[in-house]
Amino acid sequence: MPATNDSASIEKQASERDSLPAAPEKLPLSKRVLRVVWDSLDKSPQERKLLVKIDWWILSYVCVAYFIKYLDQTNISQAYVSGMKEDLNLAGNDLNLLTTWWTVGYILGQLPSQIMLSYVRPSIWLPTMELLWSVFVIGMAGAKDVKTMYALRFFVGLFEASAYPGIMTLLGNWYIPTELGKRSCIFQASSSAAQMFSGYLQAALHAGMDGRAGLASWRWLMIFDGIIAVPVCIYGYFAIPDSPTTTKVKWLNEEEKQMTRQRMENVGRAAPRKLTWQTCLDVARGLPVWLFSAAFIAHVLAIRIYSYMNLWLKATGTYSTEAVNIIPTGGYALQIVCTLLMAWTSDAIQMRWPLIITAATVSMTGAIILSVWPASNSGIFAGWYLMFCETGAGALFIAWINEVLSHSEEQRRIVIGVVETLAFTFQAWVPLLIYNTGEAPRFRIGYQMAAMFFAIEILLTLVMAWLWRGRNTKGVDLREEKEKKEAIS
Template identity: 40%
Template structure:
């Protein structure tokens, strides 16, 4: 008999164990009985698994996950850290002397951000399709090296055109990383493990934003004028020095996917275990792209609603994604050090709430992804309604800019949800996650030019008003996705009933 849970996951009998997964044998992973028993034999769930999910698993699986976490979470977090470091540094440089030195007194900052976004958009879907055909351990680190080298060239720019061109190619190279690493994470982890890893990965981007602010403050104080370079120029130089070693390490450590991995730190038994975990999860291995597969992907609601959900998330956090806080501080006469460091509190709140969302989704809500998404949307409605009014006490305005961090922590949950919904088709999963990120940035390429114009700073009334409607749309989309996923799982289970 089938039954449903509030998470929207439909279960059959007692198949929903500590891993919250639907056991499947549809895919052609090689396995043996002993390995299957190692994965399935889970002790009764204790309080320890609420701290970290591996603590209630078998010793063999725990040892494997320790290695996997050590490599994937380190590479993903450090890579996303340097991606954000090299992405947001333009804002820190802009408010720290670049504006005056290059005479950027119009909407040039918007155009610089748009050039990056256009490059990012162009590269995402082709890159994720390539990742299903070539080794991620070659493609992802190579692109990291490229964007790190291009970042240092920003220090030598004399004209806005040079900045625009470099920002375009930096965005093109960076387009590989986030959707690519989300695809890799979704290829190794089970349902009860997925949200925490996706969100730990995503939190490192906020840490990169924080570090860029602290680094700019330190560089402006210590290195301005050294070697003939201004403080904002030194920021780009140091970012590259930090980024290159991290990028190069990926060539040696990236584990690729379970069915093609040659990672030197995994034994043959551990690779077999990894494949079996994905078979039991119903997570499909790689398969050829066919006309029928494309027809299936584009006739499903998955690609459209999951993409819409991520568009609303990605474009609904303008108070933290745009330099609204920095420019308000600058208009109030705060020194450059404070302009760069106070907004890092928002990023710190994003880190904390990202982790809270992940743990509560996996434990309190038993694998449901929609409750934290709805909660963050409600917080955004309160924040942006207040900022749209603008004539509010400064104390509450400070609070709103800080609390904007609550809206930035659900990216990992949306990708975890996409991996689960599209888990039985590897190519759909790669294409959907790539499309989610790409289309979000398609909107980001032009929407800020309309609603976050630099010349309207720091009031940004159009931006705050638009963000209210985006938050409402995100909440409604999350509820609809939950309903459709629940119905889809129920139909699949009904079709699998022996007497159906």
């Protein structure tokens, strides 16, 4: 290479080194402690005020909206043990089939919903889907047979499909890595709170509303769930801020909108661009979509098992209907504690995978205990409750996706949609084989398969942690880094 080119190359390298951001100054211990406690306490007053606003509007909507969605998912199981089984003449695998029809709708709706977010603002799309969802939930109260309930559950799943992936994408657009784990898990914890509340709600309705206006308590449960969703939908039209580069919300001023954009730029979080076929091809060619999908499939199939605890309680014949609904709420309370503990710890250490592995190991222990099926009820209770501990790992998986793919909002949105779709595709049929409710409470192979799925999740998480060990939390596009190095050389 000529000397002039060598000189130009050296000057270019020096220029690029000068343009790189300086290494972050080490924070004093007091600020590091404050960051762990809550990530806005160590920030400037202006950024702290901004985060308070974002948290208030976004988290208040997403948590309440998902609380109601998950209340419905849990209500089916609660209704089954509170009179629906007898009223609709359900038998054998009918409870699983109700979940399967919901899952089919959920599968068909997820990826199209994520694509629609490229053309319709989230502040319009997400609340509208929720409004349609509430109509079909109320409709379930009038079901006269199981076939009608199958159809209604399909549409409930279809319109609910926008919620989880859409909200997780929204959180990834507004929070930086040191904030995202907490918010994702707080959002995830709202589902645990819903499952916990559902038991108390069904117990109260069974005691006070059963037979009112000629309706069984489980029908009142559906009516209540659908009605409370309506004001939340209306709130969503004003609360959801779309993305930092496209937001039109009134609760942020221009200076704050600019600050949100700058925050995302500082961590390498790219602004939305036009969705193209090349983007879809890049997703299909990349490892993240397939590895995250496989791990998330194992996660979803494994945690499904804890939802059958109330079937075991009913099968013992020693608990009242109210007790069967209330006792599992202890597991959901434990789930909330574990989820939030995982959130704070993962943000503090800036890694997601160690917490996922820890939680999966704990729940795998519970599955092994139930595989053995101890002679004492206390041992069986321990097995059930341990399997509640891993649910929060799902939110950490999605937060991890948002960070690994920070360089492309479109790829993040599509990968989250694909991961969710594939996971629930497997959930639509695998539980029919391994968690056949006709075999409850002692599933022939169910507990062993749950332990296996937790083990697969742990293995795949270790593989991903090794593959992306050099990827920083800003989610830098490794292809861009490679191109820069090649240009320098």
